[in-house]
Amino acid sequence: MFVAENPAHVKNKARNIRENIDTITGKIEDIKNKLRILRKKSKSNNNQILIDCEKESNFFDPACSDRKLRLELEWELLRLESLRRSILAKMSTERAKAKAQGRKARKESRDFTEDLKNLVKKSEREGSLSDEDLARAVVDAEDVIEGLIAVIQVAPTAEDMEALLNVMVIPISLGIIDSEMVNKAWDSLKTGSEKIRNNEEKIFRNNPTAENMKKVLKAGELVTAFGGAVNDNPPPGWKGANTNHTVQAGDTLALISQKYYGKPGYWDIILRANPVKIGANVRNLKIGITLQIP
Numbered sequence: 001m002f003v004a005e006n007p008a009h010v011k012n013k014a015r016n017i018r019e020n021i022d023t024i025t026g027k028i029e030d031i032k033n034k035l036r037i038l039r040k041k042s043k044s045n046n047n048q049i050l051i052d053c054e055k056e057s058n059f060f061d062p063a064c065s066d067r068k069l070r071l072e073l074e075w076e077l078l079r080l081e082s083l084r085r086s087i088l089a090k091m092s093t094e095r096a097k098a099k100a101q102g103r104k105a106r107k108e109s110r111d112f113t114e115d116l117k118n119l120v121k122k123s124e125r126e127g128s129l130s131d132e133d134l135a136r137a138v139v140d141a142e143d144v145i146e147g148l149i150a151v152i153q154v155a156p157t158a159e160d161m162e163a164l165l166n167v168m169v170i171p172i173s174l175g176i177i178d179s180e181m182v183n184k185a186w187d188s189l190k191t192g193s194e195k196i197r198n199n200e201e202k203i204f205r206n207n208p209t210a211e212n213m214k215k216v217l218k219a220g221e222l223v224t225a226f227g228g229a230v231n232d233n234p235p236p237g238w239k240g241a242n243t244n245h246t247v248q249a250g251d252t253l254a255l256i257s258q259k260y261y262g263k264p265g266y267w268d269i270i271l272r273a274n275p276v277k278i279g280a281n282v283r284n285l286k287i288g289i290t291l292q293i294p
Contacts, residue, residue, distance in 0.1 A: 024087070027080055102159070108147060141177050148164040161189050161192055164185055168182065196219045196222060197219035199219075240261070240269075253268075253271060277290075278291070
């Protein structure tokens with residue numbers, strides 16, 4: 001099974017890199033401002049005879065002090081810009097690594113889903129699952145889901161989030177992953193979609209084109225689809241809705257849950273009741289299908 005880096009470690013590492021970049025960028029801008037002032041001052045005094053700053057008697061002359069400070073700042077600017085390029089290159093490598101991990105994790109998720117489908121067929125033939133089959137399915141489900149979560153936390157993509165959502169369908173319907181794992185997966189989908197939207201908005205602000213606007217709107221759709229946090233099991237005595245719902249354009253499980261239960265996070269109850277009809281279309285429900293709302 002694919003094993004990614006520990007999600008908490010990956011998240012801390014990414015945050016530290018971003019903080020380093022922000023700090024260095026701030027220092028670079030500060031130095032550039034100081035150099036602009038010094039160059040302007042030097043330009044205004046360009047009619048003066050150049051002073052020989054090598055002479056000891058001129059060490060403390062204001063013009064020499066400015067020249068020395070300017071040289072020091074220029075060297076520091078070169079050093080910081082080189083350091084920033086190095087960190088950005090490292091970030092690029094990390095993103096490439098995350099993409100490779102994403103491809104591997106998605107393949108694992110597809111293989112796992114096929115294995116689960118065969119397990120379901122076996123269960124239908126034999127009437128039940130052996131303890132060994134069930135235990136292996138639980139472990140494999142957790143491994144695959146954890147791997148995708150780790151990838152999404154580093155460099156979220158719609159493709160990886162779709163894979164995570166789809167890989168949870170059968171485990172949820174079989175009841176082999178607990179609410180804590182579902183919560184963890186859903187939280188990663190929620191934060192991942194918000195991160196994608198924030199990034200697309202930043203790109204659009206710097207380069208406001210129609211194409212970039214479309215990407216912002218597309219990212220907004222992800223946030224809408226993954227915006228509902230999963231709650232724990234309903235409280236004792238909860239009666240549910242006991243009705244049916246015909247899927248309309250724009251419907252998501254979270255929105256349907258909100259409509260009937262008053263909370264978007266009970267979407268997994270609807271999924272468990274309709275695993276065959278929903279299938280792998282968790283995020284893009286087929287318009288016109290009728291779902292049972294327990």
